[in-house]
Amino acid sequence: MQVVTHPGNFHADDVFAIAALRLAVGPLELVRSRDEAVVAAADVRVDVGGRSDPATGDFDHHQRGGAGERPNGIRYASFGLVWRAHGVALAGGDEEAAASIDERLVQGVDANDTGQTIVRSEVGDVRPMTVSGVVAAMNPAWDEELDDAAQDARFAQAVDVAEGILERELAGAAAFGRARRLVRDAIARAQDPRIVELDRNMPWRELVVAGAPGALYVVYPKSDGWGMQAVPVKAGDFANRRDLPAAWAGLSDDALAEATGVPGAMFCHPARFYVSARTREAIMALATLALDGDGA
Template sequence: MKVATHPGNFHADDVFALAVLGLAAGPVQVVRTRDEAAQAAADVRVDVGGRSDPATGDYDHHQRGGAGARPNGIRFASFGLVWREFGAQLAGSAEAAASIDERLVQGVDANDTGQTISESLVEGVRPMAVSGLIAAMNPVWDEALTPEQEDARFAEAVAFATGILERELAGAAAYARARALVDAALARAEDPRIVELDRNMPWREAVITGAPEALYVIYPKSDGWGIQAVPEALGAFDNRRDLPAAWAGLTGDELAEVTGVPDAVFAHTSRFYASAGSREGILALARLALTGPA
């Protein structure tokens, strides 16, 4: 596949768009040019051409009126346009593609289309996002590169973005596997307030949204068993029920004495996590947390 895009400084939207195409369609030959005839001769045009039409291989957003926006108002840049076409194919489902769009694609698109979607709470501090990482790979103002060197720098950026996308895709697949296992754990729970997993895995969304009675999740670890309190909502730090205040910050013998659980190991000061040496020990802690004072 031959893909045309613009020369000169690159941005995260065109870099990530090329990364998506490379993953979706195999090896990509990139032509960085402003020549309209050369662009027209390519199979696909990204961030150039003034059209947005997947049927003709056009993924640009610089035309008058742009290329549309998502229901939340975030406008499409080239990354979003290409992801909309190929995301579900790469991620394995529309749901997984939408999750990656929310987590990665929309931030890049918003940055490229001039939309502010986050603000620093500390004056003078501007955390670097992925768009900034890509931008930093461009030559600095007084660095003179040949066109070949510029193309090589662009290829380096695309390889970097490809690695990020590959990890996102792997994470989406792993999340889907975990979701099935967590749903099965919810279905077999003897006490709906205690969810037992056979290993630690992403459980919060499934438990928070699908198990309103669940208060604690327990699971084996490399050195024993852990218990975590279920948050009130996704992204929240407040829990449906904290672990008992009397446990907070205790370890070893102190925690064992307070709880009566011989192999109790540790309780976090924030009362969201504790550990024990065995399944029996963690179940005992969970039952105490359910019945004792919070």
């Protein structure tokens, strides 16, 4: 399959769009050109051509009026257009996984390319380094003279980096899908809805916060015993539905065992969101104490 995109400086949207296409359809014959005849002859056009139509292999957003926007107002750039066409298939048919990658990765790239600010610094002029910034930094410096072959080689390197990021995102989304099923099963079988017991530690916060409104603690086995974490008020928040008792904060080993009366208690985080123990019996005893106490 021959794919054409523009020459010169590249951006994250065209780089990631090519990477996504390569993952979706396999090896590509890539041409970087604005020659109208070359553009028209290609099987797929990315970021050139002035059309948006996956049926004809067109993934451009530079035409008058753009290529549309998502319900949240973030406009589509070439990466988003390719992802909209191929993302679900790349995610193994999992629409939730494809949507999560769109939210976590694709939309940020599209917003950067279409001139939409979605992040503002709260610390002066400090800005986080984004994948768009990483890709931009792979372009030649302003005073670096490269011939066309060397520029194309830089572009190919950037596509390799983007493909690696996408592969990890897809693997992570698939793993999250597996965790989603296991966590939902654990919520359903919980004898006490306030305690969700997992077979192993896995991503659970979003799922428990959304799907178990009565859950206060999650327990799971770990390499050196058992852990228990407080359920946050919302995913990504540091506030918990119920903190662990203040008397436990920062204690470990004998001191924690003495304070709780539970042999095998190992450690309680000073922030009162995590406690560990050597055995399941011990962690469940700590869970019972945390539920019976006032959390103060």
